[in-house]
Amino acid sequence: MAKSDFRNNEISGWPGAALTGGTFAALFLLELRRPLRRSVESKIRRNARNFAVAGLAAAAVQLVERPVVLPLARLVEARGWGLLKRLGLPVWTEIVVGGILLDYTLYLWHILTHKVPLLWRFHQVHHVDLDLDASTALRFHFGELALSVLWRAAQVLGIGICPLTLSAWQAALLVEIMFHHSNVELPNRLERWLSRLIVTPRMHGIHHSMVEAETNSNWSSGLTFWDWLHGTLRLDVPQGEIRIGVPAYSDPQDVTLPKVVEMPFVEQRPSWQWPVKDHPA
Secondary structure, three states, X not given: OOHHHHHOOOOOOHHHHHHHHHHHHHHHHHHHHOEOOOOOOOHHHHHXXXXXXXXXXXXXXXXXXXXXXXXXXXXXXXXXXXXXXXXXXXXXXXXXXXXHHHHHHHHHHHHHHHHOHHHHHHHHHHHOOOOOOHHHHHOXXXXXXXXXXXXXXXXXXXXOOOHHHHHHHHHHHHHHHHHHHOOEOOOHHHHHHHOXXXXXXXXHHHHOEOOHHHHOOOOOOXXXXXXXXXXXXXXXXXXXXXXXXXXXXOOHHHHOHHHHHHHHHOOOOOOOOOOHHHOOO
16 A cells, blocks of 8 residues: 555544544543542533534534545645655654644644633633533534634644544544543542643643633643643642632533523623632632
8 A cells, every 4th residue: 555545544434433432431430430529510411411512513523624624634645735744754653743743733722712712702612511521522612613624724734634644633632632521530640640641630620620820721632741841731739629610600500501502602701700609719
């Protein structure tokens, strides 16, 4: 098989679905046996809501992202566009370096989703979940995924990402996102070791805190290195002191399915303004 043909392969279909489903099922069972944080809402009700949001997001990916990004990756491979194509790296080196660069540029995108008001309108839907578990990893508003297509296309074109690198990175990223959103209490020694390399549940729990200064940390989605590099890593907040969510939407009645779907399209509350009766010490 020619190198170009190999790079045009995808990791998709049944293997990808089995990996995703198996990972979620394993984390769901671990969350029941070893929960890291107490739940605020019913797990069944939340999972049903998050799956509904995820279903709309999946439709957006199929309708908006795949018709743009995958053909672009094939074109990049055929025309030799992008940084990696100019370097002429061996196939497996290109895949590894491409995945690392995709992970770094996703770190930058994540910061933008918090700092740019239009993007935060949509990304806030992910953060207003009052609990944090593996289902939260799937809870992204369809509008956010539609808006991210331009960024993903720029990643593919600028870095020079082939279809194999793109699909392998997306599969690994989804597993890692489900892992670090999970409500699983890992042994401290294991989590300390893992957090040197990848984002862990305790790390990402801090990012989902209702305290804005804590949310503005731990932006990495895959490798922890980017937070180390930019000084945005924070590991000093005990999980028992964290309240998950966004202060302005801290009532369960604020985060029902209809309200989270319409949230980006209606008047926004000041996200980090606490209700007077509920302000923490």
